[in-house]
Amino acid sequence: MNFLGFFEIAQILVGIGLLVSAIVAIRFKNLVAAVIAMAVFSLILSLEFYLLQAPDVAIAEAGVGAGLTTAMYLLAIKNTTDEEVIE
């Protein structure tokens, strides 16, 4: 059995982080917390793109995924009425 390098360990950790943040985003009852979990998912995904040596895609993912869609979701949630939303 050969030892894992830094790249493999980082891949495994990023994969675990992606799975956890995605499951958390689905399971949260608080919609604002779910949106924040989605932003965390997008941030970890951009880290994965950077590890796979695609910095272009990583910057686009961090800008659009973590920044703009989060703002859009928050603005949309803020203007809906639902008993699950905790202000």
Added chain:
Amino acid sequence: MTTTIIKTTTRLLAPLILVFGLYIILHGHLTPGGGFQGGAVVASGLALLIVAHEHKKVKELFERAPLSQLESIGALGFLGTGLLGLAGYTFFKNVIANSGFLFGGKTPIGINPGYLNTGGTLAYMNIFVGMKVLAGLTSIILIFFLILKEGEK
């Protein structure tokens, strides 16, 4: 949504995000990123500013912002830069490279750290695409913010 934490964070973070986005756009032909990526970063900085302020302040701030004009200038400028190559060559021919014009400096042969004053039409195209993406994404957030708030009253 305008708490003291969000306002203070925005005051510290928004200038850095905007300058970094402009850096990505301007250095699009040298470093990773380009027009779209830089425009998305600038738009996310502006979205942070929009979300962190009150409805009235955002309305009077962005009322005279020429977002529609910027988007049109971006599209037409990109097309015009492409058509510039038709003067004797083919569509999208890089006529400005090595011509001595702005962004038309001579590119040294071999390994070099990357000089800003090179690239020819690529730099202009990055600037135009960045302008268009910035205006488009910012206006999406702005319409979300303004129209949804109008319906609330």
